[in-house]
Amino acid sequence: MSFRKTGAAILALVMAASLPVAAFAEEEKTIEPTEVTFWHGMSNTQEQVLTELTDRFNEENEYGITVKLVNQGNYGDLSTKLTASAVADELPDLAQAYNNWLTAYTDKIVPLDEFVENDFDDYEDLVEGYRAECEQLGFIGALPFNKSTYVYFYNKTMFDELGLEAPKTWEDMLAVGEKFMEEKEMPAFGVDDLAGFLEASLAQNECEYASDEGALFDNEAGLETLEYIMGLYNNGYARLIGEDDYFSSVISTQRIGGYIGSSTGVSYITADDFELGVAPLPTNKKAAANQAGTNIVMFAQDENQQAATWEYMKYLTSTEATTEWAMKTGYLPVRVSAFESDEYQSFMADDITATAAYSQVDAFFPAAMFEASNAVRTSVNTMFEEVVLDELEPEDALAEFVQIINEECDVE
Amino acid sequence: MEKKSMKGYLYLAPALIIILIFTIYPLIRAFMLSFMEDYNLVNGSYKGINLENYIDIFQDRHFIKALTNTGIYVVFVVPCSIALSLIIAVLLNSHIRFQGVFQTIFFLPYVTSTIAIGIVWGWIFNSDYGLLNQLLSWFGIKSIPWLTSKQYALPSLIIFSIWKSMAFDILIFLAGLQTISEDLYNAARVDSTPRWRVFWRITVPGIGPMISYAFVMGMINAFKVYNEVYALFRGKNGPAGSANTVVFYIYDKFYNQSKYGEASAAAVILFLIVLGLTIIQRTLTGKKE
Structure with a gap:
């Protein structure tokens, strides 16, 4: 009898004690x-x-x-x-x-x-x-x-020697490329992420890239973008990665004027014999920079x-x-x-x-994401190398990109 | 009697179980997957059972390219490797000095990691500093962009693979040569038979089974080429995908693009090709014996 009483007392006590606890939990999580x-x-x-x-x-x-x-x-x-x-x-x-x-x-x-x-x-x-x-x-x-974001790393020592400034626009980019070709017989430009570069360049020209509907740049702005890109590559102002692993090693050995790569890649650059410069991505109609x-x-x-x-x-x-x-x-x-x-x-x-990264923070954009975005990425990377190796005209390069993206998106 | 066979199965069981789980089951599963449209590996859902994956890959230019490349690769690598290995094996077997040293040297590629060899060959093929271009320059041949041009990527891969697969072929040919009775050669010598005739009439038939074995194994392995591509082109499939192979394609579809059905369909196609060629070869060599 007394045992039951004690039990009840304990129970009451526990209940009484738990009440405020429960109320407390409403505000402060446990x-x-x-x-x-x-x-x-x-x-x-x-x-x-x-x-x-x-x-x-x-x-x-x-x-x-x-x-x-x-x-x-x-x-x-x-x-x-x-x-x-x-x-x-x-x-x-x-x-x-x-x-x-x-x-x-x-x-x-x-x-x-x-x-x-x-x-x-x-x-x-x-x-x-x-x-x-x-x-x-x-x-x-x-x-x-x-x-991280993509930035343009360049060999400032060489730029100074040639009297060049870091390129701010597409035109600057082409001019820098021409000067490097003339004076140094060396490309001034490379990109680690080709598909990302195409996407960013289109964005800089206020043109959309791709979606579930397929390629969205089969238009005048798209063609202008390809003219810029093929202008860089077909004139030798830009080169593919080729036998090297990353452009960080190409710039470290002073075989290129500059390249676009991830801002974290700076730790892989050895600039012992030259001064390294870093600039935001060149712009055209507007600024746009890949975030990674x-x-x-x-x-x-x-x-x-x-x-x-x-x-x-x-x-x-x-x-x-x-x-x-x-x-x-x-x-x-x-x-x-x-x-x-x-x-x-x-x-x-x-x-x-x-x-340099912070200066373009307002221009950051995420890579387009849609059902076939991964497949498109792989195919565009391969196609990019192909149009460069085949030295295609901008119109043909555009047509190839559009076709391969549409194929991956199952769009006719 | 019954008891005895039970015991046999018991001994076989561990191997059988492993083969069942890791070979037979994946084979059946890949076969099933290849017919499932838009299969989702995670939740197991799919749109329907049909031939969509097969239609897709045969309309995919990357797959056609991979298939052609693999075909060319097999046609060049297997016969060339066997022919060269045969010559080297015969030379090694002809009581030259430092035979053991040479045998070790020729066998080294077999025991070295493909990735390590790939890096070395990457340098041999390098367009600016490569050994091969240096060699060619002595003959007035202009520097060739072995690994960076679309035309030369596949030939580079083939040269690299011939060299690499020779190690194994030489080994089995050497073993075969030692089983040929010395009497046959002595008899030929007594008759002063010309050397090439000795080679064709005694040596080649003597190691016939080894050659056919090397041919079958070489072909199966050549169809499965992946490591060599990965090693030579640093994880890629050559400039603009020009050295793509079927297994590389399958891997990319499966792991990078999550297209499980299409990857399986490509795997089934590869399986059928290898199976078909092996059957043909078996019947052909079977008739001879």
């Missing part, structure tokens, strides 16, 4: 201590910095969340492993990814719209182009992480796991973390406030790559 798995493709310095940032998060977060970093090799490996784990339904809680890796399993991505709405520090502060990329799936499918680098995508299923992952995502995209990340790795901050912070501004004053 996350059970858990482990969050993050698959990434970072190596060397980048991996070290990521580890530093993550260790700090693991120590300092109030919920007992432990983020476990798993290095899955390079981007190719990471993409393949993500696909395989999507098939096996064993995706990690969080992963670095490009949107076009995910087309086969977009339904496994956790939409972040609600998280952003309820618990995120100033979403509009994220760089506009990055936001557009993260929303390409029709919902907020990712947050930007290790971002992956985003972080959430796959966590269970609610607690999602909440924990979100804490980490918020942390990585916070002004402090993204500033530190950018300064130590050469990637770009994902927030405007980070770009504008005193810390980053003073860093940028000594960093020509960051300066």
Whole structure:
């Protein structure tokens, strides 16, 4: 009898105690201590910095969340492993990814719209182009992480010697090419990402690239763009990568005047015997610059796991973390406030790559994404080499590009 | 009796299970996938069961190019490699000095990683600093852009592959040559038979089975060429895809473009070609014996 009474008393006590707790939980979320798995493709310095940032998060977060970093090799490996784990339904809680890796399993991505709405520090502060990329799936499918952009790296010593300035427009570009050919018999121009270059050049000429409807540049603006591109290549002002791996090694050995590549590529350039210059991409009717680098995508299923992952995502995209990340790795901050912070501004004053990248921040655009975008990318890269090797006239090159893109999109 | 055969199967079981899981099952699965239109690997959905994938790849210029390239590759690499290997094997077998050293040297490509060899050959073929162009320049031949032009990419790949596949052929031919009785050669010597006749009448028939084995294996391997392309062109399929091969095409379709059905259809086509040629070869060599 007394036992039952005691039991009841305890029960009442527990209930009384739990009431305010429940009410409290409405306002302040509770996350059970858990482990969050993050698959990434970072190596060397980048991996070290990521580890530093993550260790700090693991120590300092109030919920007992432990983020476990798993290095899955390079981007190719990471993409393949993500696909395989999507098939096996064993995706990690969080992963670095490009949107076009995910087309086969977009339904496994956790939409972040609600998280952003309820618990995120100033979403509009994220760089506009990055936001557009993260929303390409029709919902907020990712947050930007290790971002970069394409810039024009050039051999400033040679430019000075020839009395040249960094090219600002297409015309400058052609003039620089001509001068280099005349005086040095050397190309002044190359691109690591041919398909990206075509897309950016079209955008600079206010022309659309491609969609599910196929190629969208079979018009006057498209032809002008091809005239510019073929003008560079057919005159020898520009060259293909050929036997080299990346243009960073070609410029390091002073066999080219300059090239367009990712801003993070600067760490691969050895400018021992010359001064390196970095300029934003040349413009035509308007400025347009490819943004590159992956985003972080959430796959966590269970609610607690999602909440924990979100804490980490918020942390990585916070002004402090993204500033530190950018300064130590050469990637770009994902927030405007980070770009504008005193810390980053003073860093940028000594960093020509960051300066050039930041100067075109308003012109960033994400690569077009549609059902066949991956196939189009591969085919355009191959076709680009082909039209250059065959030295096609602009009209013919245009026709070839349009045809190959339409074929990939199943458009007649 | 029954017990005995059970025991046999038991011994075979581990190998059989592995073959079933890793060879037979993927084969059947690829066959099924090849008929599924727009197959999604992740959720297993598809639009319908039809021949769409086959129609698509045969309308795809990249596939036709890959198929032609692979055909040309097989036609050149297999016979050339066998012919050269035969000559070298006979020379190596003719009691020369430092025979062991030479045998080791010729076998080295077989045990070296394809990627490493590819890098070395990349330099041999280099248009500006390459050994090959240097050699040709002595004969007044202008520098050839081996790896950067559409015309020379496939020939470069073929030269590289002939050299690489010779190692294995030489090895089995040498083994074969040692089984030919010395008496036959002695008898020929007594009759003072000309050398070429000895070669055609004694040596070649003597290692006939080895040659036919090298031919079958060489052809199957040549149809599956991928590593050599990857190694020589640094992960790409040659300038403007000019050295694309069927396996390279399949890999690209599957992993880079997520077109699982089309990749499987291409794989089935490759399988049928290899199967067909192997059957033809078997019947031809079978008749001879």
